[in-house]
Amino acid sequence: MSAGAVKAGIPEAPIQTSPLMQPPLFPKSGPSYQPVVTLNGWTLPWRMNGDWKEFHLVAEPVVREIAPGMKAHLWGYNGQSPGPTIEAVEGDKVRIFVTNKLPEHTTIHWHGQLLPSGMDGVGGLSHPQIGSGKTFAYEFQLKKSGTFMYHPHADEMVQMAMGMMGFFVVHPKDPKQHRVDRDFVFLLNSFDIEPGSYVPKINTMLEFNMWCWNSRAFPGIDHIVCAKNDRVRIRFGNLTMTNHPIHMHGYDFEVTCTDGGWTRPESRWPEVTVDCAVGQMRAFEFDAIYEGDWAIHCHKSHHTMNAMGHDVKTYIGVDQRDMKQRIARLVGGDFMPMGAQGMAEMGEMEMVGPDNTLPMMTGFGQFGPIEMGGMFSVVKVRQGQATNDYKDPGWYKNPPGTVAYEVPDASRQPAAPRAPEPASTGQNQGQPVELKAVKPGRAKGHGGH
Numbered sequence: 001m002s003a004g005a006v007k008a009g010i011p012e013a014p015i016q017t018s019p020l021m022q023p024p025l026f027p028k029s030g031p032s033y034q035p036v037v038t039l040n041g042w043t044l045p046w047r048m049n050g051d052w053k054e055f056h057l058v059a060e061p062v063v064r065e066i067a068p069g070m071k072a073h074l075w076g077y078n079g080q081s082p083g084p085t086i087e088a089v090e091g092d093k094v095r096i097f098v099t100n101k102l103p104e105h106t107t108i109h110w111h112g113q114l115l116p117s118g119m120d121g122v123g124g125l126s127h128p129q130i131g132s133g134k135t136f137a138y139e140f141q142l143k144k145s146g147t148f149m150y151h152p153h154a155d156e157m158v159q160m161a162m163g164m165m166g167f168f169v170v171h172p173k174d175p176k177q178h179r180v181d182r183d184f185v186f187l188l189n190s191f192d193i194e195p196g197s198y199v200p201k202i203n204t205m206l207e208f209n210m211w212c213w214n215s216r217a218f219p220g221i222d223h224i225v226c227a228k229n230d231r232v233r234i235r236f237g238n239l240t241m242t243n244h245p246i247h248m249h250g251y252d253f254e255v256t257c258t259d260g261g262w263t264r265p266e267s268r269w270p271e272v273t274v275d276c277a278v279g280q281m282r283a284f285e286f287d288a289i290y291e292g293d294w295a296i297h298c299h300k301s302h303h304t305m306n307a308m309g310h311d312v313k314t315y316i317g318v319d320q321r322d323m324k325q326r327i328a329r330l331v332g333g334d335f336m337p338m339g340a341q342g343m344a345e346m347g348e349m350e351m352v353g354p355d356n357t358l359p360m361m362t363g364f365g366q367f368g369p370i371e372m373g374g375m376f377s378v379v380k381v382r383q384g385q386a387t388n389d390y391k392d393p394g395w396y397k398n399p400p401g402t403v404a405y406e407v408p409d410a411s412r413q414p415a416a417p418r419a420p421e422p423a424s425t426g427q428n429q430g431q432p433v434e435l436k437a438v439k440p441g442r443a444k445g446h447g448g449h
C-alpha cells in the first residue's frame with residue numbers, strides 16, 4: 001500500500017440492505033457523466049485521497065430478498081448481493097480496499113480491466129489470498145471506458161454460487177462520448193435454493209431454480225423506466241452457468257459495448273434478442289420513441305419461471321377425472337390434478353409451496369396474471385417522465401383502439417364466405433385463400449384500463 005493511503009487510513013465502507021433501486025450517484029468533481037442505475041441496487045460512494053479515488057468493499061454474508069416472500073442467505077459485499085456498482089472515469093487512479101469478513105479467504109478479479117498482473121485478483125497467481133479478517137488494497141489506473149464486473153477468483157464455484165459479484169462501469173473522459181440519458185445495469189445470476197430453505201446449494205452445475213437479475217426474480221425486479229425519446233443503454237453481464245438470450249419487446253436495438261470495449265459503429269446490426277454467454281457482458285442502446293409497457297426477459301422459457309416449475313410432470317391431454325378419484329382413494333384425502341389444459345392455471349392461482357419460496361408463475365399486470373418468474377421485467381416508456389426520474393409510472397394507458405380485444409359471441413358470428421378452392425394448383429389445399437373480415441362490435445371496456 002502506498003504511503004498516502006496509509007496516512008489517510010481506510011475509507012469507511014457504506015452498507016446498503018434495501019433491495020430497492022437507489023438513486024444514481026452524480027459525480028461531485030471531475031468530468032461529468034450520466035451515472036448508471038443498478039436494478040434493485042446501488043452505487044458505491046468513494047472519497048478522493050490525493051489523486052486517487054478510494055473505494056471500500058467488504059466481503060460478507062448478507063440476507064437478500066429475492067422477491068417479496070422469499071429471502072436468501074447469500075455472500076456478497078457491503079450488505080448486498082450483488083455488491084454495489086463501482087463507477088469511475090477513464091484515466092482515474094482507483095484504490096479499492098477489500099476487507100474479508102467471510103469465514104474463508106477470498107480475492108476480487110476485475111473482469112475486463114486492463115491492469116498490472118499483480119492486481120488481477122486470481123488468488124495464488126496474482127497475489128496471496130485475502131485471509132479471513134484481512135484487508136487488501138488494489139491499485140490501478142483505468143485505461144479505458146466501458147462495461148466491466150468484479151467477482152472472486154478464490155473458491156470460485158462456492159463464492160459465485162453464493163452471490164458474490166458486482167458491476168464496474170468506467171465512463172469516457174469526454175462526457176459527450178457515448179452519452180445516453182439513461183443507463184441501466186444488472187448481472188444475470190442464478191441460485192439453487194430448495195423451496196423452504198435459505199442457503200443456495202453450491203454444487204449445482206445446471207439445474208438452478210432461481211433465475212435472477214441482480215439476485216432478484218420477477219416480480220421483484222425493478223422496472224426499467226424511461227422518458228419518451230430518451231437515448232437508453234441497458235448493460236448486463238452473465239455470471240450464471242449457461243447463456244441467456246435477452247429479448248426486448250417493442251424495439252430493435254444495437255449492441256454498442258461488450259466487456260472488451262465499445263463496438264465500432266460499422267460493426268453493429270439491429271437485433272431484438274442478444275445472447276449473453278457465460279462470463280460475457282453486453283450493452284445495447286435504443287431511442288425510446290415508442291411509448292408502452294414492453295417486456296424484457298430471457299428467452300429461455302425455463303428462465304422466466306421460479307422454483308418448482310422444473311419438476312412438474314406433463315399432463316396435457318390426460319383425462320384426470322378417473323385418476324383423481326383413484327389417487328384420492330390411495331392417499332385417503334383430496335388430490336388436485338393439475339395441468340391437463342396447460343399450466344396457466346398455476347399462474348392465476350399463484351401456486352405457492354412451503355414458506356420462503358416463490359410461485360413458479362406469478363405477477364399481475366393491468367389485464368390479469370402475467371404468468372412469469374425469474375428473468376423478466378418491463379421497460380416502461382412514458383411521455384412526460386421527468387429527467388432522471390426512475391419512479392414507476394404505473395401501467396401504460398393505452399390510447400383507445402390500440403388494445404387487442406375479444407370478438408363478442410364469435411361462435412354466433414356468420415362465418416366469412418370462403419373463396420372457392422383453387423382447382424388444381426396443389427397449393428393452399430383446404431385453406432381459405434382470402435378471409436373477409438367480419439366487422440365485430442367493439443368489446444366493452446376496450447381501451448384497457
Ligand SMILES: [Cu+2]
Nearest residue numbers: 244298300303
Ligand atoms: Cu436465461
